[in-house]
Amino acid sequence: MNGPVVVGVDGSPSALAAVGAAAQEASLRGVELRVVHAFLWPAMHAPPGSSPLGPFTGALHEMVERIVADAVEGARSQAAGLHVTHAVIAGEASTVLQAQSRRAQLVVVGHRGSGGFAELLVGSTAVHLSAHAHCPVMVARGRPNPAGPVLVAVDGSPRGQPAIAFAFSEAALRGTDLIALHAWSTWTDHGEHALGRPAEVVDLVGDVDRLQQEEERELAEALSGQREQYPGVTLRPRLVRGRTRPALIEASVDAQLMVVGARGHGGFTGLLLGSVSQAALHHAHCPVTVVRSGP
Known part of the structure; x- marks a missing residue:
C-alpha cells in the first residue's frame, strides 16, 4: 500500500x-x-x-x-x-x-x-x-527504547495474524529484533482456565508439561508463515506462564514498539477492543500499534 x-x-x-x-x-x-x-x-x-x-x-x-x-x-x-x-x-x-x-x-x-x-x-x-x-x-506513549526490540502479543488466534505480520514488517523496517510473547496459564495458576480454552482441557491437577509443549507448538505455528517471509528478522519467541496483560506491560519497558491485535481469544464478541489491547493503550511503557483483523 x-x-x-x-x-x-x-x-x-x-x-x-x-x-x-x-x-x-x-x-x-x-x-x-x-x-x-x-x-x-x-x-x-x-x-x-x-x-x-x-x-x-x-x-x-x-x-x-x-x-x-x-x-x-x-x-x-x-x-x-x-x-x-x-x-x-x-x-x-x-x-x-x-x-x-x-x-x-x-x-x-x-x-x-x-x-x-x-x-x-x-x-x-x-x-x-x-x-x-x-x-x-x-x-x-511512554519512553521507547530506541535500541530495543519490537514486541508483539501472540495468542494463536486467526484474528491475531495481521498484528504478527505488521510486527515482522516493523522489525524489518527498523532493523531490530522481534519478541513474540505468548502467555499461558492453568486453572491452578489463577483459579480460572486459560482464556479461549474449554474448561476440560486443563483439570485442577493438570499435566503442566504437556500443556506447555502445546503452547510452544501453538506459538511456533502462529509465527511460521511470517518467519519464512522475513528471514532477516531475528525472532525471539517468548513463552511466559502467567497473565498476558502484566507480562506484556513488563516486557514493554525495554521495547521500542508494542504491537497488539484489536481482539483475540475470549472476551465478548461485541467488543471492538479486547482487554489486552485496552491494557496496552493505558499502561505500556512504549508506543503501541493496534492492528485490527478486518472491517
Missing part, C-alpha cells in the same frame, strides 16, 4: 510526540507524511452554516496555523527530505481521522489530546481510532 502516514495534531505535547513517531514511520516507509488538524468550533449552538465566532480568521486562525506549522516543522526536523503535507479539516478529531484512515497505511496519534479529563490515561480519540480505523493505529 502506497498511502501516506497520517498524524493527528492538536498542539498538545502528546501530539508533538506523535509527530516525531509518525515522521520516523513515514521516513522508514518512504511515503508522504500527512499532518491533520481537526477543527471544531468551541460553540455548538449556532444555526447550520454559521458560526457565532464569525469567519475562520483572527486569533483562532492564527492558533490553528501555529499548531499545524509547529507540527510540520517538527516532522521535517525529525527526518530530512521527508515529504510533508498538511490539512485543517472541520469536524471532530476521531471522525476526521477515521475518514483519513481509509487511504492511509498508518494513523499516529498521541495518547492524550488537549481536551478531556486529566485522570484519563488514554484520550477518547486514541481509543476510538484503535477500534474503528481502517488501518493500523499507533498511539505514541
Whole structure:
C-alpha cells in the first residue's frame, strides 16, 4: 500500500510526540507524511452554516496555523527530505481521522489530546481510532527504547495474524529484533482456565508439561508463515506462564514498539477492543500499534 502516514495534531505535547513517531514511520516507509488538524468550533449552538465566532480568521486562525506549522516543522526536523503535507479539516478529531484512515497505511496519534479529563490515561480519540480505523493505529506513549526490540502479543488466534505480520514488517523496517510473547496459564495458576480454552482441557491437577509443549507448538505455528517471509528478522519467541496483560506491560519497558491485535481469544464478541489491547493503550511503557483483523 502506497498511502501516506497520517498524524493527528492538536498542539498538545502528546501530539508533538506523535509527530516525531509518525515522521520516523513515514521516513522508514518512504511515503508522504500527512499532518491533520481537526477543527471544531468551541460553540455548538449556532444555526447550520454559521458560526457565532464569525469567519475562520483572527486569533483562532492564527492558533490553528501555529499548531499545524509547529507540527510540520517538527516532522521535517525529525527526518530530512521527508515529504510533508498538511490539512485543517472541520469536524471532530476521531471522525476526521477515521475518514483519513481509509487511504492511509498508518494513523499516529498521541495518547492524550488537549481536551478531556486529566485522570484519563488514554484520550477518547486514541481509543476510538484503535477500534474503528481502517488501518493500523499507533498511539505514541511512554519512553521507547530506541535500541530495543519490537514486541508483539501472540495468542494463536486467526484474528491475531495481521498484528504478527505488521510486527515482522516493523522489525524489518527498523532493523531490530522481534519478541513474540505468548502467555499461558492453568486453572491452578489463577483459579480460572486459560482464556479461549474449554474448561476440560486443563483439570485442577493438570499435566503442566504437556500443556506447555502445546503452547510452544501453538506459538511456533502462529509465527511460521511470517518467519519464512522475513528471514532477516531475528525472532525471539517468548513463552511466559502467567497473565498476558502484566507480562506484556513488563516486557514493554525495554521495547521500542508494542504491537497488539484489536481482539483475540475470549472476551465478548461485541467488543471492538479486547482487554489486552485496552491494557496496552493505558499502561505500556512504549508506543503501541493496534492492528485490527478486518472491517
